[in-house]
Every structure is written in structure tokens, then in C-alpha cells.
Amino acid sequence: xxEAAAAAPALQLEGVTCTFPSPDGRGRSYxxxxxxxxxxADGEFVSIVGPTGSGKSTMLNVAAGLLKPSEGRALSxxxxxxxxxxxxxxxxxxxxxxxxxxxxxNVAAGLEFRGVSRAEARQRALPWLSRVGLEGFGDRFPHQLSGxxxxxxxxxxxxxxxxxxxxxxxxxSALDVQTRQMMENELLDLWAADRKSVVFITHDLEEAIAMSxxxxxxxxxxxxxxxxxxxxxxxxPRDVAEIRMTPQFLALHxxxxxxxxxxxxKGYAQTKLR
Amino acid sequence: xxxxxxxxxxxxxxxxxxxxxxxxxFLIWHVLTDTKILSPFFFGTPGAVLARTWADxxxxxxxxxxxxxxLETALAFIIGTVAGIAFGFWFARAPLVSIxxxxxxxxxxxxxxxxxxxxxxxxxxxxxxxxxxxxVTLVFFIVFFNVYQGVKEVSPVVLANARMLGASSxxxxxxxxxxxxxxxxxxxxxxxxxxxxxxxxxxEYLGSAAGLGYRIHQAEGVFDTVGVFSGMLVLTxxxxxxxxxxxxxxxxxxxxxxxxxxxxxx
Numbered sequence: 001x002x003e004a005a006a007a008a009p010a011l012q013l014e015g016v017t018c019t020f021p022s023p024d025g026r027g028r029s030y031x032x033x034x035x036x037x038x039x040x041a042d043g044e045f046v047s048i049v050g051p052t053g054s055g056k057s058t059m060l061n062v063a064a065g066l067l068k069p070s071e072g073r074a075l076s077x078x079x080x081x082x083x084x085x086x087x088x089x090x091x092x093x094x095x096x097x098x099x100x101x102x103x104x105x106n107v108a109a110g111l112e113f114r115g116v117s118r119a120e121a122r123q124r125a126l127p128w129l130s131r132v133g134l135e136g137f138g139d140r141f142p143h144q145l146s147g148x149x150x151x152x153x154x155x156x157x158x159x160x161x162x163x164x165x166x167x168x169x170x171x172x173s174a175l176d177v178q179t180r181q182m183m184e185n186e187l188l189d190l191w192a193a194d195r196k197s198v199v200f201i202t203h204d205l206e207e208a209i210a211m212s213x214x215x216x217x218x219x220x221x222x223x224x225x226x227x228x229x230x231x232x233x234x235x236x237p238r239d240v241a242e243i244r245m246t247p248q249f250l251a252l253h254x255x256x257x258x259x260x261x262x263x264x265x266k267g268y269a270q271t272k273l274r
Numbered sequence: 275x276x277x278x279x280x281x282x283x284x285x286x287x288x289x290x291x292x293x294x295x296x297x298x299x300f301l302i303w304h305v306l307t308d309t310k311i312l313s314p315f316f317f318g319t320p321g322a323v324l325a326r327t328w329a330d331x332x333x334x335x336x337x338x339x340x341x342x343x344x345l346e347t348a349l350a351f352i353i354g355t356v357a358g359i360a361f362g363f364w365f366a367r368a369p370l371v372s373i374x375x376x377x378x379x380x381x382x383x384x385x386x387x388x389x390x391x392x393x394x395x396x397x398x399x400x401x402x403x404x405x406x407x408x409x410v411t412l413v414f415f416i417v418f419f420n421v422y423q424g425v426k427e428v429s430p431v432v433l434a435n436a437r438m439l440g441a442s443s444x445x446x447x448x449x450x451x452x453x454x455x456x457x458x459x460x461x462x463x464x465x466x467x468x469x470x471x472x473x474x475x476x477x478e479y480l481g482s483a484a485g486l487g488y489r490i491h492q493a494e495g496v497f498d499t500v501g502v503f504s505g506m507l508v509l510t511x512x513x514x515x516x517x518x519x520x521x522x523x524x525x526x527x528x529x530x531x532x533x534x535x536x537x538x539x540x
Contacts, residue, residue: 066434084437096435100453100530109449110439141530161439 008078010087010165010197011040011063015072018058032058034223035072038216040165042077043195047208049260050218051267056201057093060167063199064090076165089163091154091171097142103153104129104138110161128156132186148179152186159190165197173202184211184240192237205260209252210240217260220267228259318499326504336508342485343512346402346474350409351467355459358414362421362455372422383415387473391480400482409473413466420462424455460527463520471513486512 016036021029032055040046050056061067062074065085074081076088097106107128108121116124129138132152142150151171158166172180188211191198202208208215209232217228234248243249282288300320306312307319314322330336365372390411394404428450436450459466478487486509493501 064438066437084440086440088438090435090438092431092435094431095429096431098432098436098450098453100457101449102530109436109441112449113436113440113442113445143530143532157435157439 008075009039010042010044010077011199012075013038013059013062013072014075016059016062016069016074017071018055018062018067019070031223032221033062033069034225036224036226037072038226038229040197040199042164042197044214045191045198045200045212046214046216047200047202047212048216048218049202049205049208049256050224051220051260051264052203053267053271054218054221054224054263056203056218056224057169060090060169060199060201063165064088064167066090085165087164089158089161089166091158091166091168093170093173095142095150097150097153097157099142102139102141103134103145103149106142106153107156107160110157114161125156125160128160129153131190132156148175148183151175151183155183155187155190163196165199168198168200170202172207173204180207181241187211188236188238188240205253205257206244207240209234209249209256210238210243215256217256217263220263220270222270227263228256230256315497316499318503322500323503323507326500327507330504330508336489339485339489340508340512342402343471343474343478343487346405346409346477346485347467347470347516349402349406350473351413351470353406354410354413354470355417355466357410358417359421359455359459361414362418363425363451365418366422366425379415379418387411388476388480391477394477395481405474405477405482405485408477409470412469412473416462416466416469417459420458421455424458425451427458428454457528457531460524463524464517467516467520468513471516475509 013036016033017031018033019029019031036059038046048056048059058067062069063076063081063085065074065081065083065088074085076085079087098109101109104122104125108118108125111121111124112118126138129135132155134149134152134156137145137149142153145153154171172183175183184207200208200211205215212232215228215230215232216226217230218224219227230252232252234243234246234252283291303317303320307314307317365375387408391404391408394407398404398407433446433450436446441449474485475487478485479491480487482488486505490502490505490509493499493505
């Protein structure tokens with residue numbers, strides 16, 4: 001049993017379909033994701049790209065156990081995900097910090113929830129704050145921090161509880177380009193240190209290629225399906241800004257973009273129709 | 275926007291202007307009653323009102339009445355707040371309860387509470403508890419609606435994040451729902467304390483043997499206008515002091531919130 005668990009992939013989605021009732025309660029229901037199946041190996045960094053409204057977040061919520069799929073199932077390290085996935089950490093696209101807690105208390109929260117005393121949790125949160133470059137900012141409240149700093153706090157908050165797989169939903173999409181590239185490099189450094197599995201959702205293909213081992217392409221919704229899979233063999237460690245200039249990167253970008261472009265156009269046509 | 279606004283004078287100048295308004299008010303009052311344009315019998319004179327107030331404080335009789343009113347206010351505030359928080363949580367977490375009771379809550383809240391004062395006096399006597407009860411009916415609804423709103427308005431992302439970090443439902447209550455609800459309660463603190471006070475004074479006014487409302491009512495009964503105005507002056511100073519204290523408490527408790535963000539009903 002233990003052996004099977006060790007060999008099992010960090011995340012496995014089997015024919016996951018998510019259907020939502022239409023908002024007004026009548027009319028046709030809306031299918032966000034249709035029969036999605038993929039696996040993420042232990043220690044692998046996988047990005048999922050797709051046009052707006054292709055149900056990327058929906059799949060992540062299924063993996064996290066926040067959402068029960070209408071059909072199919074999710075497995076994490078061989079265990080079916082029922083309820084909150086205890087092996088997963090989740091970094092949200094929107095602001096998710098508790099605004100009434102200081103940066104330090106926000107980072108310490110996960111340990112407190114696991115029964116660590118408040119004093120010890122704060123003690124252990126301190127090195128995490130400096131690891132994300134926020135030494136001396138522990139007593140600031142989220143509204144007193146910049147958008148980039150808040151994302152760093154969220155990153156430390158997610159990593160402190162040592163999740164085996166990290167789910168990231170466009171975590172840096174609200175940041176300006178410079179801050180974003182800095183955060184991407186820091187994330188890669190932290191990831192390289194202990195090689196957790198990462199599922200990284202983004203609509204930015206360059207970001208996906210620069211960071212990942214593998215890129216999955218999702219079709220336009222409704223009823224989005226996985227339509228492409230690309231292995232990214234670029235050398236590590238990488239610098240996300242520099243790697244964009246290399247010929248291998250450009251070739252990969254061209255290849256994936258050729259497929260993604262059609263889906264983006266389809267998605268765009270649908271948002272215009274709506 | 276801001277840069278186009280007219281620049282205001284500095285703080286000391288504003289304070290001086292505010293003081294000037296107060297002095298002008300007393301001066302006009304003095305001149306009008308001194309020249310008999312307004313009858314001193316109906317309007318009192320500022321000199322007499324200040325002298326009476328001073329004498330009341332000097333002899334110490336006013337302290338007892340102040341203490342009673344303060345006690346009633348504090349009790350009404352505490353009981354109303356605790357009950358409001360408890361029921362606010364219960365209603366917010368139990369949708370069926372909130373839907374079934376919704377029309378009744380609205381009906382009771384729409385009722386002018388003053389009409390309850392005689393009933394409370396009948397039930398609870400002329401002591402402090404009939405005043406406390408009146409204050410509680412006022413405070414309860416403010417706190418209740420704010421807690422209800424606070425629990426309902428918790429960001430689903432913050433909630434999902436806490437759950438992903440391993441929060442149990444007890445943790446969610448302590449670390450997410452309660453702070454969110456309390457921020458709404460604190461932002462309505464001024465209103466709640468003010469209403470607790472209204473309950474106490476109106477209750478005293480309508481029937482009691484002690485308190486500031488009682489003193490004003492007594493003075494009115496014997497056409498002692500100076501006594502009425504003196505009572506109003508003491509009440510005003512008292513309210514201003516309490517409000518300042520509430521502002522200080524609010525600043526301490528809500529320091530995590532951005533300054534220009536005002537949640538809560540007022």
C-alpha cells in the first residue's frame with residue numbers, strides 16, 4: 001500500500017466533467033469542463049493554458065477538493081479527493097489573505113490551524129517571511145502592503161504548511177510585468193529547493209513555457225477539453241526573462257501558439273456573443 | 275480630485291474657529307435674554323445655566339444621576355451587543371431561520387421603541403432595568419443587522435483559502451467569521467452607544483427616580499428652564515466624552531482596516 005502511494009502521481013484527474021445549473025435556475029445548464037484527464041507526476045511543474053472562460057479554475061478547484069465534479073474523479077497520491085485535499089496548497093488569483101491579520105499572522109495561520117501554538121507558529125513564520133523577501137514587514141496589515149508583497153505573503157502562507165502539491169490559479173496575473181518576472185523567478189527558486197509538484201494555471205503562454213516541465217492546452221469553453229500536451233525540455237535553472245530570448249523557447253512558443261490561437265479566437269467570439 | 279480642493283486652514287485655526295462658534299452662540303443667547311427680546315423665564319440665561327451646572331457638580335448631586343445613566347447605558351450596550359452577535363451569527367448560518375423570521379424582525383425593528391417604555395416600566399418597575407431593556411431593544415437590532423451582514427459578506431476566496439490551509443469549522447469561526455463580523459459591529463459602535471444612551475435617558479424621562487433624564491423631567495415639571503438647560507448641557511458634554519472614547523477604541527480595534535473603507539450600517 002505504502003509502495004503504491006509512493007509511485008502514485010501527485011495528481012490524477014480521470015474524466016472530470018463539471019456542470020453548473022444556469023444562474024437564473026431555468027434554461028440550459030452550463031458545462032465548464034468536459035471529460036478532462038491528466039496526471040501530474042511527483043515533483044513536476046505543469047502549466048495549464050487556455051482562453052478566458054475555459055474552466056481552468058474549475059479543474060483546479062476539483063483538484064483542491066473545493067468542488068465536487070459532476071462526473072469523474074480526482075486522485076492525489078493515489079487517494080481519491082473527497083472534501084479538502086490535505087496534501088494540496090492553493091494560491092488564489094484574487095486576494096485571499098485575511099485582512100484582519102498581520103502579514104506574520106497570515107503566514108502563521110496554517111500552522112495554527114494544525115494545532116501549533118500561536119507563539120510557536122509566529123516563530124516558525126518569521127524565516128518564511130524573510131525567504132519571500134519580506135523581513136521586517138511582519139507587523140504590516142495586507143492593505144499596507146503592495147500587490148506584489150501581498151502575493152509574497154500568500155506564497156509563504158501556502159508553503160509553510162509544506163503541501164506536497166501546489167495549485168496556483170493565475171497567481172501573478174494582477175502584477176505589473178517587472179514584479180511578475182521577479183516573482184516567477186523566486187517561485188522557481190523556491191520550487192527547485194524541494195521540488196514539490198506544481199499545477200500552474202495561466203492565460204499567458206510565455207509564462208507557462210518559461211516555468212514548466214509540461215504545458216497542457218485547454219480548448220475554449222463551454223465544455224472545455226484538453227487538446228494539447230507539450231513537453232518543455234528547456235534547461236534548468238532558468239531565468240524567466242532571459243529564457244524568452246532563446247531559439248528553443250521561440251520554437252516552442254510558435255508551436256503551442258499555433259494551436260492555442262484558434263481556441264483564443266473561439267473564446268473571444270463567444271464572449272462577444274454573450 | 276484632492277489637489278483641486280480648496281486648502282483648509284491648519285488644525286489650531288479650525289479649533290479656534292470652532293471655539294468662536296460656541297462663544298458666539300452663548301453671547302447671542304446672553305444678549306437676547308439680557309435685552310428681554312427673549313424671555314429669561316422661557317429661555318433661561320447662559321450665566322444662570324452655567325452657574326447651576328457648576329453648582330451641581332460642586333455639590334456633587336449630579337454625579338449620582340450621571341452614574342445611574344452611565345450604568346444603564348453600559349448595561350444596555352453590553353446586553354444588546356452580546357445578544358445581537360449571538361442572534362446575528364445564528365441567523366446568518368441558518369438560512370431557514372433567517373427566512374422564516376425575516377418579516378417579524380423587520381416588523382419589530384420598524385416599531386418606534388419609545389412606545390415600549392411604559393410596558394417595560396410596568397414589567398420591570400421604575401428602577402434601572404426598565405431603562406436597560408429599552409436600550410437593549412435599540413442596540414440589539416443595530417448589532418444584529420451588522421453581524422448578519424458581516425458573516426454574509428465574508429469573501430468566499432478568503433474562506434476557501436482558510437479551508438485549504440486546514441481550518442476546521444471552529445477555526446473558521448474564530449479566524450474568519452468573527453473578525454469579519456466584529457469589524458462591522460465596531461463600525462456601528464457610535465450608533466450603538468448613542469442608542470443605548472437614548473434608551474436610558476428616554477426611559478428615565480418617562481418614569482424613574484434617578485438619572486439625567488429624571489432630572490430634566492423634574493425641572494420641566496416646575497417650569498425650571500434653567501434646570502432643563504443645565505441638564506441638557508451635562509448630557510451633551512457626557513455624550514461628547516463617550517463619543518470621543520468610542521472613537522479611540524474604534525481606532526485601536528480596527529487598525530487593520532484601510533482608513534477610507536467604511537463597511538457597516540450607520
